[in-house]
Amino acid sequence: MLVPPLSLYIHFPWCIKKCPYCDFNSHALKGALNAEKHEEKYIKALLTDLDADLDAATKDRKLVSIFMGGGTPSLFSAKSFSILLDQIKQRIALDANIEITLEANPGTLEHDQFEAYLESGINRLSLGVQSFDDRQLKTLGRIHDSNAAENAIQAAKTAGFENFNLDFMYGLPQQSAEMAVQDCLHAISYSPTHLSFYQLTIEPNTYFYQFPPRLPDDVQQIEIQTALQNTLNQYGYQQYEVSAYARPGRECKHNLNYWQFGDYLGIGAGAHSKLTGDDSIVRSWKQKHPETYMAHIKNNTAYKMENPVPQKERLFEFMMNALRLKDGIKLTTLQQRTGLPKNLAINALQHAINQKWVEITDESIRCTESGYLFIDEILQRLLPES
Amino acid sequence: MSGRHFIPHPSRIRNFSIIAHVDHGKSTLADRFIQLCGGLDQREMKEQVLDSMDLERERGITIKAQSVTLQYQANDGHRYQLNLIDTPGHVDFSYEVSRSLTACEGALLVVDAAQGVEAQTVANCYTAVDLGLTVIPVLNKIDLPAAEPDRVLQEIEDVIGLDSNATLSVSAKTGQGVEGVLEQIVTLLPPPRGSENAPLRALIIDTWFDNYLGVVSLIRIMDGVLNTGRTRIRMMSTMKDYRVENIGVFTPKPVNVERLSAGNVGYLIAGLKEIKSARVGDTITLTNQPADQPLPGFKKVKPTVFAGLYPINNADFESFRIALDKLSLNDASLVFTPESSQALGFGFRCGFLGMLHMEIVQERLEREYQLELITTSPTVVYEILLNNGEVLFIDNPADLPDRSKIELIKEPYLIARILVPQDYVGAVISLCVERRGIQKNIHYHGRQVMLEFAMPVNEVVVDFFDHLKSVSRGYGSLDYEFIESRPANMVKVDILINGEKVGPLSVLVHKEHSQHRARELVSRMRKLIPRQMFDVAIQAAIGAKIITRETVKALRKNVTAKCYGGDISRKRKLLEKQKAGKKRMKQIGSVAIPQEAFLSILQVERD
Numbered sequence: 001m002l003v004p005p006l007s008l009y010i011h012f013p014w015c016i017k018k019c020p021y022c023d024f025n026s027h028a029l030k031g032a033l034n035a036e037k038h039e040e041k042y043i044k045a046l047l048t049d050l051d052a053d054l055d056a057a058t059k060d061r062k063l064v065s066i067f068m069g070g071g072t073p074s075l076f077s078a079k080s081f082s083i084l085l086d087q088i089k090q091r092i093a094l095d096a097n098i099e100i101t102l103e104a105n106p107g108t109l110e111h112d113q114f115e116a117y118l119e120s121g122i123n124r125l126s127l128g129v130q131s132f133d134d135r136q137l138k139t140l141g142r143i144h145d146s147n148a149a150e151n152a153i154q155a156a157k158t159a160g161f162e163n164f165n166l167d168f169m170y171g172l173p174q175q176s177a178e179m180a181v182q183d184c185l186h187a188i189s190y191s192p193t194h195l196s197f198y199q200l201t202i203e204p205n206t207y208f209y210q211f212p213p214r215l216p217d218d219v220q221q222i223e224i225q226t227a228l229q230n231t232l233n234q235y236g237y238q239q240y241e242v243s244a245y246a247r248p249g250r251e252c253k254h255n256l257n258y259w260q261f262g263d264y265l266g267i268g269a270g271a272h273s274k275l276t277g278d279d280s281i282v283r284s285w286k287q288k289h290p291e292t293y294m295a296h297i298k299n300n301t302a303y304k305m306e307n308p309v310p311q312k313e314r315l316f317e318f319m320m321n322a323l324r325l326k327d328g329i330k331l332t333t334l335q336q337r338t339g340l341p342k343n344l345a346i347n348a349l350q351h352a353i354n355q356k357w358v359e360i361t362d363e364s365i366r367c368t369e370s371g372y373l374f375i376d377e378i379l380q381r382l383l384p385e386s
Numbered sequence: 387m388s389g390r391h392f393i394p395h396p397s398r399i400r401n402f403s404i405i406a407h408v409d410h411g412k413s414t415l416a417d418r419f420i421q422l423c424g425g426l427d428q429r430e431m432k433e434q435v436l437d438s439m440d441l442e443r444e445r446g447i448t449i450k451a452q453s454v455t456l457q458y459q460a461n462d463g464h465r466y467q468l469n470l471i472d473t474p475g476h477v478d479f480s481y482e483v484s485r486s487l488t489a490c491e492g493a494l495l496v497v498d499a500a501q502g503v504e505a506q507t508v509a510n511c512y513t514a515v516d517l518g519l520t521v522i523p524v525l526n527k528i529d530l531p532a533a534e535p536d537r538v539l540q541e542i543e544d545v546i547g548l549d550s551n552a553t554l555s556v557s558a559k560t561g562q563g564v565e566g567v568l569e570q571i572v573t574l575l576p577p578p579r580g581s582e583n584a585p586l587r588a589l590i591i592d593t594w595f596d597n598y599l600g601v602v603s604l605i606r607i608m609d610g611v612l613n614t615g616r617t618r619i620r621m622m623s624t625m626k627d628y629r630v631e632n633i634g635v636f637t638p639k640p641v642n643v644e645r646l647s648a649g650n651v652g653y654l655i656a657g658l659k660e661i662k663s664a665r666v667g668d669t670i671t672l673t674n675q676p677a678d679q680p681l682p683g684f685k686k687v688k689p690t691v692f693a694g695l696y697p698i699n700n701a702d703f704e705s706f707r708i709a710l711d712k713l714s715l716n717d718a719s720l721v722f723t724p725e726s727s728q729a730l731g732f733g734f735r736c737g738f739l740g741m742l743h744m745e746i747v748q749e750r751l752e753r754e755y756q757l758e759l760i761t762t763s764p765t766v767v768y769e770i771l772l773n774n775g776e777v778l779f780i781d782n783p784a785d786l787p788d789r790s791k792i793e794l795i796k797e798p799y800l801i802a803r804i805l806v807p808q809d810y811v812g813a814v815i816s817l818c819v820e821r822r823g824i825q826k827n828i829h830y831h832g833r834q835v836m837l838e839f840a841m842p843v844n845e846v847v848v849d850f851f852d853h854l855k856s857v858s859r860g861y862g863s864l865d866y867e868f869i870e871s872r873p874a875n876m877v878k879v880d881i882l883i884n885g886e887k888v889g890p891l892s893v894l895v896h897k898e899h900s901q902h903r904a905r906e907l908v909s910r911m912r913k914l915i916p917r918q919m920f921d922v923a924i925q926a927a928i929g930a931k932i933i934t935r936e937t938v939k940a941l942r943k944n945v946t947a948k949c950y951g952g953d954i955s956r957k958r959k960l961l962e963k964q965k966a967g968k969k970r971m972k973q974i975g976s977v978a979i980p981q982e983a984f985l986s987i988l989q990v991e992r993d
Contacts, residue, residue: 009952023956199947218942243947264952272952285953320954373943377919380965383958 328366
């Protein structure tokens with residue numbers, strides 16, 4: 001197997017409060033983020049974590065991207081990111097065109113912070129706007145209103161962030177296609193380089209799972225989705241993944257690397273890694289709860305679990321990522337990154353090909369327009385028998 | 387296995403059963419007896435020794451009767467042999483209960499001091515009294531905070547008509563008062579009647595298959611003597627002869643003995659190949675010196691509820707057959723014949739004693755043999771009188787002949803005896819009437835009321851008991867007895883999926899209920915059939931006429947919105963769950979139907 005590009009993911013597990021739809025590894029803060037209790041300790045833990053991960057497998061490799069996600073990373077100060085990024089640079093080489101993204105939530109940001117973020121080396125922002133409709137923001141349990149969202153975007157731009165993404169949700173309670181398009185046009189008016197539109201889905205272990213809101217049915221969902229796609233397309237945002245749209249050349253490098261089955265290191269509570277060796281692929285993940293994570297790192301007790309990805313699971317894992325890409329992926333990439341012969345993939349996907357869900361042209365494999373709506377159906381058939 | 391065994395004089399033998407409702411503590415009390423009499427040491431004492439099957443342990447129901455022979459040193463200075471004959475604890479097994487009771491001279495009536503008397507206990511108690519047994523009432527669980535001993539004592543007097551003054555109060559759980567029960571067994575119960583000099587008559591109480599010993603029967607010697615040593619014996623119902631291989635008693639460990647004589651209870655092993663050769667209730671005598679008359683009361687129990695069982699995976703058919711063969715080794719009342727259906731492939735039509743029996747068999751097949759099964763709607767046996775005078779017995783709606791050929795359909799009835807507190811009488815009567823019940827009797831016993839209804843079995847087998855429990859807040863209890871078949875205006879409702887009739891989903895319902903039932907059935911199925919890649923039409927028809935239709939709309943998309951960064955595990959789990967769900971579905975044509983849709987016929991809400 002060829003060694004694929006390498007990214008670094010850093011997880012920040014705290015939020016002001018937990019949103020009712022959220023099933024990520026985020027923990028509501030009781031009170032404010034404490035500089036000594038959380039920030040310094042956590043940054044220190046992250047670096048210890050990184051040191052332990054940097055070994056033969058990552059030697060002589062460059063990072064193509066860094067993504068600081070959460071939780072709400074913007075609860076941390078610019079100073080912390082500055083220290084963190086400096087320390088990373090001392091430990092591993094960075095690609096000249098590296099993308100360094102910070103996830104930030106309106107309501108946790110002050111104006112002058114953005115400039116300091118930019119100075120620390122962060123060159124891309126991802127703002128969790130979710131909606132400009134105050135009623136929807138309330139339903140979604142967000143701590144900000146549309147005003148705060150607008151101010152945050154404006155401040156980021158003024159500070160000099162020209163490469164930024166805005167996160168939105170659609171398929172919200174009582175939302176019509178017109179309302180979604182309104183949100184979308186409002187977002188486009190800020191000329192972001194990237195927009196993400198996620199359908200609100202109800203996940204287990206969330207408040208909404210226990211008390212489900214009434215959502216539009218799937219006929220309405222498709223109507224909303226199609227209206228969004230048309231609007232975004234009209235304004236030069238191309239869909240390149242199920243939920244991601246970008247101006248040409250502004251696709252998120254970090255996420256593309258996941259979907260193209262690249263390698264990544266994950267540090268921080270609950271972060272996941274995937275690394276390719278000579279003939280192995282290994283997934284690993286860290287202790288999930290932030291307090292336990294920090295304690296285990298401090299005492300040097302086990303905080304990392306790992307699992308090799310056996311041959312028979314690689315096609316499924318690869319497709320699970322690659323089929324999300326609108327343009328699909330080259331069969332040669334499949335061969336290089338899984339070590340599997342391309343015929344194996346073609347055979348395994350025969351059902352989907354017959355259904356006209358998947359097509360292979362120009363040595364690339366991708367979903368058809370109808371298949372793009374049924375990726376999970378395709379994937380179920382690729383699951384290895386246990 | 388052989389060992390020295392205490393052989394008492396018949397006047398020092400007491401044979402008794404315990405009559406109790408499920409959960410009223412019969413098994414725990416039996417365990418205390420075994421402990422007190424030193425039948426097992428502490429190490430061997432598993433909780434609830436007598437309920438040996440896992441399933442029984444879990445459900446707290448005794449399915450197969452077992453028994454134990456105990457030695458008790460009484461206060462009068464003598465040593466007694468106490469034979470406790472276990473009885474199955476459910477209404478489906480009432481015949482087995484009556485045979486167990488026939489083998490005894492007395493019975494303990496165990497009543498939960500918090501729950502009070504239940505219909506089935508009353509029924510079994512009446513059976514015991516009818517058979518001439520002495521009944522000793524015992525109030526159990528008096529240690530519970532919710533215990534109401536005075537109220538329950540009054541019930542024992544009012545409903546059952548036993549003098550409650552002599553009632554013992556115990557807690558089998560803590561052991562309080564248990565020794566007193568043993569004393570009463572010795573002083574109040576008569577010793578066994580029967581003469582050692584008469585020709586042998588031994589009653590078969592139970593028969594089961596043991597992997598090492600083969601067919602084993604539990605027997606009570608009513609008259610005469612049975613010796614070991616290749617003695618030739620005869621089953622009086624079949625006149626077939628066998629040779630005795632071993633006889634013995636359960637202490638509760640099996641201990642071989644040389645002879646069993648009038649009054650004794652023990653086991654018999656006689657080289658039988660299948661348990662059907664030694665039916666419960668049959669009389670065993672000696673080949674060379676046979677008794678004139680068998681013991682009264684023998685009958686061959688017939689299944690009353692039938693359902694088709696099909697493996698979800700057609701490839702499992704052979705293992706399914708093997709599993710049924712194995713189960714029937716130990717369950718003489720389970721009958722099965724192969725059947726096939728276009729929709730479900732190959733399966734078996736199985737006959738059961740009742741709904742509980744059906745559930746137990748189904749659960750054992752799934753649990754012990756790892757089979758995934760579809761069970762079709764259970765039906766009773768209908769008697770069909772044809773125009774040409776022919777009579778058919780139909781246990782499968784799919785076999786119903788064309789209406790034009792049918793002169794008359796008769797359906798089986800039962801008498802339901804329901805014991806319920808006064809407050810719920812109205813609700814219970816409405817329920818019975820709704821189920822085409824005809825009121826026969828009503829008796830007031832203090833706060834409790836005993837209702838008697840003649841009801842179509844069809845209306846009881848499905849979910850009557852659940853509804854009875856719900857309209858009476860759990861207080862209502864039920865006992866039943868089958869009576870004759872009566873004419874009924876039944877029609878067959880067929881279910882069509884995407885225009886294709888699915889035979890196993892057909893049900894026979896009374897004409898008056900047919901429209902209503904069909905609509906409910908279809909609406910319920912719509913909720914249970916998951917959306918597929920195309921529209922699925924569900925229709926109900928009587929004959930060629932479609933009465934109702936609903937549609938499961940096609941799935942428009944199935945794609946995860948957010949695949950979160952590097953963590954693929956959660957999405958993978960979701961996909962695995964979806965896939966596993968599909969595997970448990972039966973493919974009918976191009977439509978995948980979950981097991982629950984078949985069972986939905988059992989659970990149609992009627993309010």
